Amino acid sequence: MMGFSRGIVFLLLLYLLQGSDTSLVKLNENGYEDIIIAIDPAVSEDVTIIDQIKDMVTKASAYLFEATEKRFFFKNVSILIPENWTNSDQYRRPKQESYKHADIKVAPPALQGRDEPYTRQFTKCGKKAEYIHFTPDFVLGRKQKEYGDSGRLLVHEWAHLRWGVFDEYNEDQPFYSASSKKIEATRCSTGIKGMNKAQVCQGGSCITRNCRRNSTTQLYEKDCQFFPDKVQTEKSSIMFMQSIDSVSMPVTLSRTYNQRISFR
Template sequence: MALSNLFVVFLAFQALGKGRCSMVKLNNGGYEDIVIAINPAVPEDPKIIENVQNMVKDATSYLFHATKKRLYIRNVKILIPLSWSPNTNYIKSKTETYDKADVIIDTPHIYYGDDPYTLQYGRCGEPGRYIHFTPNFLLDDSLLSAYGDRGRVFVHEWAHFRWGVFDEYDSENPFYDSGFKVEATRCSADIIGYNYIPCTGLNCTPRPCNINYITGLLEDGCVFIPDKNQFATESIMYMQALSSVNKKKQN
């Protein structure tokens, strides 16, 4: 079976290229030549390499099932900084450079922090420029409770990067009037959950949200908290961390 043949190549690199042009190819349903590059500023940690491999292995399985067995990841190339310790498994990169990588592992962004993100300038359907993960995201397992399995996160970001799709939630307008009741902005509407005002502190208890009768929506500060037990299977672009979610929204 194709999923068992994921091939990883380790490349040592030094020079940065000019411009950004992905070398990814889609061959008979398998993505080839995905380049994942570690920024030279990232402190050496072999666990990063190990967790990148595990993330991609989990991602190819999730992608395969999410696309109804149409797509998977056939191989990736991991670019290792020359400043890291040498290894007999590493070979010298040829045309692969950090500036042309599809996925970069770099220090936290001043705005996003450790949040995984894809740099997208284009409209819907236009591919992104690169996916960004931080070392903390790859190393700190306590973050899994917030983001979900790393392989699922990879597929979520891959959809941004490769297919040019956008998130199916709206942080600026988290709720809307459906005509019958106030709904959380989400996809799909079959995802169940609760609307609460969050709070912090040992003696603090979240409370249900109240209706603002002027706007007809829920009061400011209200958040939708999905139930962990779901039957909804869509959508990867809303909340891939939910265990039941294994599909991209069909248009």
């Protein structure tokens, strides 16, 4: 395997709109090559976005390498620059790279203020998805408080894109009744420790308290959330909460997981 320490090669390319919509990504000696990140022409010119993309990918590569037990990393990436941005001697003409080839698109949100990263994924489990979408504000680090570190989030979305896996949490059923009669948070491993808390707001002020059991469902109230501890001894899946330090491969690619719950 090639040494991970060689670093990532970044190419800055001007736009090419034509071309097929097939990804050019290939895996060569454990490194992903020919990744294309396209900045949408609707994004206002800001060269800081280019620097932040480089930083995000560099951090993501290190995180991916660690999380997959030194199996994979990012080797080279092309960044497509809109033609309506000011030209630079650093920019090259693309050979075959185009917006339609883009694996990651940096584009304005469909709805103002909705900056949540996502992967366009309509395929079955195990099938590659279409592309990852990030907004400019997310790439620029303005949404880190809401969504966490951009490098870790990129790896989470990359697993959706390339491996066709799904999130390992269930927003529709965040808790379930375990065989021990204890209420458990829906998560890949019950070894992930944390607290169940509810935030209750009234009259402009909010308090955080312990969750209460719903007498009808025998589960926690609807406002209850599971907050994992930052430091864990148990391995955490990338697809559960990538912010946890003890990361590992997606549980669907590994050997064991909590078989009592469904994530889809």
